[in-house]
């Protein structure tokens with residue numbers, strides 16, 4: 001039978017926050033009146049997880065907790081899941097959708113952290129600091145101005161002019177760099193940045209090329225041998241986007257030949273699964289590379305922001321049903337609920353259900369003040385604001401509609 005809930009008192013809504021999610025998340029819940037909060041510093045073993053989820057309404061995880069279809073069947077009251085990180089592939093998204101559970105994440109909370117790291121790398125690599133520092137650690141004194149440059153006036157080529165790319169452009173202009181970008185979508189130029197015209201033109205004319213694209217078929221090995229050949233002699237290459245974007249063997253050859261004068265790589269085709277595993281890469285032999293263990297977005301500030309961003313999304317969904325920016329659910333942005341009752345109805349995406357829902361409202365004489373509908377391939381989400389006097393009977397009838405997954409009455 002479909003899972004039905006009416007508005008619960010906030011203190012009765014159980015929130016489970018695992019894996020040491022930053023306390024900023026708990027603060028957001030408490031400030032909004034939620035007090036039944038279970039926290040754990042690590043991921044839990046399966047049996048404990050099942051026990052804790054048996055009466056949980058909201059679940060917050062980071063990347064270690066695997067939320068499988070089987071696990072979800074042990075969480076009958078679960079309303080939504082928050083991934084307090086960027087990725088969501090630790091959750092079986094289809095299974096969550098089919099159980100009427102929206103999943104939220106924080107895709108942009110660490111944008112600034114990545115931008116700052118890249119900015120630092122641009123300065124250090126243009127000055128040749130990584131190589132000089134590595135030599136000094138070995139006792140070598142390389143006092144020289146050869147291949148050492150200021151950032152001022154240099155051309156920065158940004159590939160992927162999205163959230164991170166645009167921020168880097170603004171910060172780099174503050175240093176006096178001239179910024180150009182290449183993006184497959186038409187993007188608004190910020191500051192004095194200008195479109196490069198094509199990827200090839202960007203490669204041929206930039207002193208520093210930095211990648212901020214998603215992982216797609218098109219971006220797979222985008223920086224390959226042919227691309228290195230088109231690169232300006234002695235340019236610097238930075239990748240803090242995805243490990244598939246730069247062909248490491250091609251970069252290795254370009255560093256070897258001196259075509260590339262330095263590189264900073266934060267993401268790799270294969271990365272160690274834990275801090276105990278050795279990091280293997282041909283690039284380790286080059287002093288003029290900055291190799292970082294996928295920490296572009298890993299700062300205290302980003303953790304705080306992630307805690308706030310995801311918990312705010314969960315609180316909003318709990319309070320008024322908004323699913324905006326959910327990764328698996330039809331996105332419905334809803335106004336605040338004032339002096340109305342709101343019925344949120346989640347159903348399998350089958351033809352005729354909206355008509356049946358509205359039949360219930362007309363049969364029960366309910367006056368609809370607003371209705372919102374979105375569907376995706378698997379589910380439909382219909383939110384109806386109605387006159388509060390008649391909400392109980394309508395809500396009762398809605399549960400009988402075939403195809404209903406979940407419904408909530410909010411007031």
Ligand code: NAI
Pocket residue numbers: 086107108110111114159160161162163164165182183184185187212213214215216218219240241242266267294295296297298
């Ligand atoms: P975004 O989605 O805001 O921007 C990506 C941009 O790339 C978009 O403007 C898009 O149109 C463009 N793009 C897509 N395909 C392209 C192509 N073939 N050629 C040129 N442009 C293309 O993403 P955001 O937030 O700026 O992130 C960028 C990358 O950084 C993502 O891959 C993300 O996973 C990664 N990232 C890495 C972190 C780290 O720790 N190193 C932390 C955060 C994000």
